[in-house]
Amino acid sequence: MILIVYAHPHHSRSIAHRALLDAVRDLPDVQVNSLYDRYPDFDIDVEAEQALLAQASLVIWQHPIYWYSPPALLKLWFEVVLMRGWAYGAGGTALQGKGCLWVTSTGSAEDDYRPDAAHGHPFGAFSPPVERTAVLCGMVWQPPLIVHGAHRVDRTALAAQAAHYRTRLEQWNARSHG
Amino acid sequence: MILIVYAHPHHSRSIAHRALLDAVRDLPDVQVNSLYDRYPDFDIDVEAEQALLAQASLVIWQHPIYWYSPPALLKLWFEVVLMRGWAYGAGGTALQGKGCLWVTSTGSAEDDYRPDAAHGHPFGAFSPPVERTAVLCGMVWQPPLIVHGAHRVDRTALAAQAAHYRTRLEQWNARSHG
Numbered sequence: 001m002i003l004i005v006y007a008h009p010h011h012s013r014s015i016a017h018r019a020l021l022d023a024v025r026d027l028p029d030v031q032v033n034s035l036y037d038r039y040p041d042f043d044i045d046v047e048a049e050q051a052l053l054a055q056a057s058l059v060i061w062q063h064p065i066y067w068y069s070p071p072a073l074l075k076l077w078f079e080v081v082l083m084r085g086w087a088y089g090a091g092g093t094a095l096q097g098k099g100c101l102w103v104t105s106t107g108s109a110e111d112d113y114r115p116d117a118a119h120g121h122p123f124g125a126f127s128p129p130v131e132r133t134a135v136l137c138g139m140v141w142q143p144p145l146i147v148h149g150a151h152r153v154d155r156t157a158l159a160a161q162a163a164h165y166r167t168r169l170e171q172w173n174a175r176s177h178g
Numbered sequence: 179m180i181l182i183v184y185a186h187p188h189h190s191r192s193i194a195h196r197a198l199l200d201a202v203r204d205l206p207d208v209q210v211n212s213l214y215d216r217y218p219d220f221d222i223d224v225e226a227e228q229a230l231l232a233q234a235s236l237v238i239w240q241h242p243i244y245w246y247s248p249p250a251l252l253k254l255w256f257e258v259v260l261m262r263g264w265a266y267g268a269g270g271t272a273l274q275g276k277g278c279l280w281v282t283s284t285g286s287a288e289d290d291y292r293p294d295a296a297h298g299h300p301f302g303a304f305s306p307p308v309e310r311t312a313v314l315c316g317m318v319w320q321p322p323l324i325v326h327g328a329h330r331v332d333r334t335a336l337a338a339q340a341a342h343y344r345t346r347l348e349q350w351n352a353r354s355h356g
Contacts, residue, residue, distance in 0.1 A: 042220045042250075067256045068307035069247055072220075076250035120313065121306050128303045129246035135298065 002027070002169055003056035004103075007035045007063040007074035016105045016150035016158060017064065023162035024169050031056075035073050042076055049081040054094060058172050059139065061130065062103040064150065068119070068126045070104075078133055087137045096138035099172065102130055103165065105150035113148075123148070142168075180205070180347055181234035182281075185213045185241040185252035194283045194328035194336060195242065201340035202347050209234075213251050220254055227259040232272060236350050237317065239308065240281040242328065246297070246304045248282075256311055265315045274316035277350065280308055281343065283328035291326075301326070320346075 004024070008017050011034065025032055033052060039045075053059060063070050070078075085091050106113075106123065113123040123146065134141050145168065147153060147161050182202070186195050189212070203210055211230060217223075231237060241248050248256075263269050284291075284301065291301040301324065312319050323346065325331060325339050 067253070067260070067311045069253065072250045072254035072257055075245070075247065075253045078245045079250055082245070118314070120310055125303075125306045126310075128299050129307060132298055132304075133245045136296070 001055045002030045002058045002060065002172060003052055004030065004032045004060040004062050005035065005074070005077065006032055007061070007071045007077070009036050009071055009073070011036065014064065014105075014150070016147045016153060017062065019158050019162045020062065020103060020147070020165050023166045027166070027169055027173065029173055030169060035077060036071075039073060042073060044073075044077055044080050046080050046083070049077065050083075050086065050094065053081070053098075056098060057176050058099040058101060058142075058169075059095070059134075060101045060103055063105075065104050065106045065126070069129060082133070082137060093138065098139050099142050100134035100137075100139035101142040101168070102127070102134075102144040102146075104144065105147040107151050108149060109152075110148040179233045180208045180236045180238065180350060181230055182208065182210045182238040182240055183213065183252070183255065184210055185239070185249045185255070187214050187249055187251070189214065192242065192283075192328070194325045194331060195240065197336050197340045198240065198281060198325070198343050201344045205344065205347055205351065207351055208347060213255060214249075217251060220251060222251075222255055222258050224258050224261070227255065228261075228264065228272065231259070231276075234276060235354050236277040236279060236320075236347075237273070237312075238279045238281055241283075243282050243284045243304070247307060260311070260315060271316065276317050277320050278312035278315075278317035279320040279346070280305070280312075280322040281324075282322065283325040285329050286327060287330075288326040 006021065008014055011017065021032060024030055061074065063074055082088065086094050108118065110123065112118040113121060115121065127144065131141050145165055184199065186192055189195065199210060202208055239252065241252055260266065264272050286296065288301065290296040291299060293299065305322065309319050323343055
C-alpha cells in the first residue's frame with residue numbers, strides 16, 4: 001500500500017495539491033490520509049496512524065512548504081507518531097526499509113532559492129530536517145517531487161508534474177508487485 | 179524588551195532549558211512567553227503574540243530540537259503570528275531590524291552531527307529553515323546558542339552555557355540602553 005500522509009490546512013484553495021492528489025488517488029493501493037481533515041484540533045490518533053504506516057510500503061509526505069518546512073500538524077505527527085522504540089531507537093524498526101517520498105510545493109519561484117535571492121539558499125538546503133527524519137527511521141529516501149511557484153504555476157506545467165507523480169507511483173506499484 | 183518565545187512541551191522534565199531560563203529570567207526587561215503553558219490546545223492568540231513582539235528589541239526562540247526542527251507549537255506560531263503584510267511581504271515591517279536569537283538543545287552529542295554519523299550533517303545544516311524565517315521578516319540573526327547532548331550534559335558545562343546566555347542578554351541590554 002502507498003500511504004499519502006497529506007497535510008494542507010487550506011486544501012480547497014490549493015490548485016497544485018488538488019491536481020497532484022487527483023492524479024494519483026484512483027490508483028490501486030493508494031490511500032490518502034488527510035491530516036487536517038482528520039485532526040482539525042491537532043489531536044492525533046497515534047495508534048491509528050501507526051497502524052496505517054505498518055501497512056505501507058511507500059510513505060509519502062505531501063504538503064505545501066510554510067516557513068521553509070512542513071506545516072505544524074505534520075510536524076506534530078512526526079513528534080507523536082514516530083515514537084522512540086517504534087520508529088527509531090532500540091527496537092524501533094516499524095518503518096525500516098519502507099520508501100519515503102517527499103511531495104511538496106513552494107509559493108516562490110525556484111529562482112528565489114539561490115544564495116543571492118530572497119531565500120538565500122538553493123531549495124535543497126531546506127530538505128535535511130525532512131530527509132533525516134525519514135532516514136533516522138530507516139526509510140529509503142526517494143528523489144523528492146517539488147512544485148515551485150505553486151500559486152502561479154501554469155496548467156500545462158502542473159499537469160506534467162501531476163502525470164509524473166502518477167508515473168512514479170505506478171512504477172512503485174509495479175516494482176512492489178513485480 | 180527581550181522576548182523569550184519558549185516552546186517546550188515537557189518543561190518540567192528539561193534540565194537544560196530550566197537551567198537556561200533560570201539564568202536569565204530575572205534580568206530587567208526579559209519576558210518569558212511559554213507557548214505550551216499558554217496554548218496547550220494549540221489555539222494561539224495572534225493579536226496578543228503580535229503585541230508582545232512589537233515591544234521586543236530582541237526575539238529569542240528557545241526550544242529543544244525535535245526531528246531536526248522546532249516543536250510543532252512553535253511551528254504553528256510561525257505560521258499564524260508571522261502574517262504576510264505584518265511580518266513580511268508588502269507592508270510587513272513589524273519585525274524589521276529586531277534581533278533574533280536561536281537558543282536550542284539537541285538530545286544527541288555534537289559528534290552525532292557529522293556526515294559519517296547518525297544525523298548525516300553538521301548541526302548547521304538544520305538551521306536554514308529557522309534562520310531564513312527570521313531573515314525573511316527582516317530580523318537580524320544572532321549567533322545561535324546550542325546545547326548539545328542535553329540529556330547527558332554535565333552540570334558544569336550546562337552552568338557555563340547558562341552563564342554565557344545571561345552574558346549575551348546583559349550585553350544586548352547594555353547596547354540597547356547604552
